[in-house]
Amino acid sequence: MDILYLLIPLSLLLVFLIGIVFWWALHSGQFEDLEGPAHRILMDDDHDLPRKP
Secondary structure: OOOHHHHHHHHHHHHHHHHHHHHHHHHOOOOOOOOHHHHHHHOOOHHHOOOOO
16 A cells, blocks of 8 residues: 555556657657658669669
8 A cells, every 4th residue: 555655646647658759759849741751762772872793
């Protein structure tokens, strides 16, 4: 029972920290372009590579 006095405040602190990190990620633009990097992987960039003789 005594462990609850430690675990409950620690869990509330963890939830609070996760909320702050999520809020920061939302407001700093982390979720603005979710499809751009996926499309960039599929683009053919072979014209930038040097050709072998």
